Amino acid sequence: MLIDKNLMRLVKIEDVSIETPTVKTIFFKDSLSSVSKPGQFLMVWIPRKEELPLSVMISDKKKYAAITIKKNGYGSTSLFNKDIGDRIGIRGPFGNSFSCNKALNNVIFLGGGTGLVPLVRLLYYIKGYDSKFTFIMGAKTKSEIMFTELINEWAKVKKIDLHIATEDGSLGAKGYPTDILRDFLSVHKDIDMIYTCGPELMMKKAYDLATKYSVHMEASIERYMKCGIGICSSCCINDKLVCVDGTIFNEIKIQKLTEFGVSYRNKSGILTKF
Incomplete structure (x- = not known):
């Protein structure tokens, strides 16, 4: 079944990695996000809070993706405080991407x-x-x-x-x-x-x-x-x-x-x- 990237998908947070005291990476299963091109972004919905654009991080699991968030304002702090088992909304991936030119030396x-x-x-x-x-x-x-x-x-x-x-x-x-x-x-x-x-x-x-x-x-x-x-x-x-x-x-x-x-x-x- 084809999935419309413009529609919101609810995903469950499967894992969390602490990068710094104010930055964490959130992992979730989503086939569309997992094949995002380098430089594309997702619109991430924090229920009852806000929706934020975030770049897609890598995951070593098939059909999984990740986002990295730094707590700063209201929305980003709300997302930072999410943990394993919590649900967030995902739209995308959107935008263009970096060129991947094999001819570069x-x-x-x-x-x-x-x-x-x-x-x-x-x-x-x-x-x-x-x-x-x-x-x-x-x-x-x-x-x-x-x-x-x-x-x-x-x-x-x-x-x-x-x-x-x-x-x-x-x-x-x-x-x-x-x-x-x-x-x-x-x-x-x-x-x-x-x-x-x-x-x-x-x-x-x-x-x-x-x-x-x-x-x-x-x-x-x-x-x-x-x-x-x-x-x-x-x-x-x-x-x-x-x-x-x-x-x-x-x-x-x-x-x-x-x-x-x-x-x-x-x-x-x-x-x-x-």
Whole structure:
């Protein structure tokens, strides 16, 4: 039986993994979500609370998927507090996806926070390629770094260079992941692609560096989102809707997005500076 991705599916939380003190990954069985392409997202309904757009994380079980949530506001905290056996609603997957080009020779992943989720899913999909992989991640402090064990496990089979930056210097280099990216691009002239997801100001710096060194780039852009299917227009950036035109935008499309890294619309639709 065909399942309409636009219809809500109630799923039961089968497992939970604590990533950091404020981040957890929730696993559930859903065949549509399990085959999401890297970069696609789900609309996740927390009963009697809110509906949130979340990237799809990987699961090692067939027909299972996962979402990673950081408790922050009302909706995200409500989802974070869910446990095994609780039920949530799922719509999707929606949006476009990162390109998976086997012809790429040297690839950089750049992420921070829960923006690491689609990058980890992308790495899972393409880690069998012959490409060289460099994964750069950042956080404020050591306790907020996540998914390193998973990446290091994959690195036992496929060479993946992992670089970490923390703002307080408690792990890896002191500073920002874009500092590592800047130094890396100044030395390595054979980078084919930068895949990035995370805080927009970080991605804007990555875009500026990609432009300077003439490197292709794809970024997963986040905007406040209510419907996920292009009706409400709450996720607009310039004349594009992140939910249907993205969330993945390459450097050519980003060049036309004058609001990228400059402003966004808040929950009331008011254009607000970063």
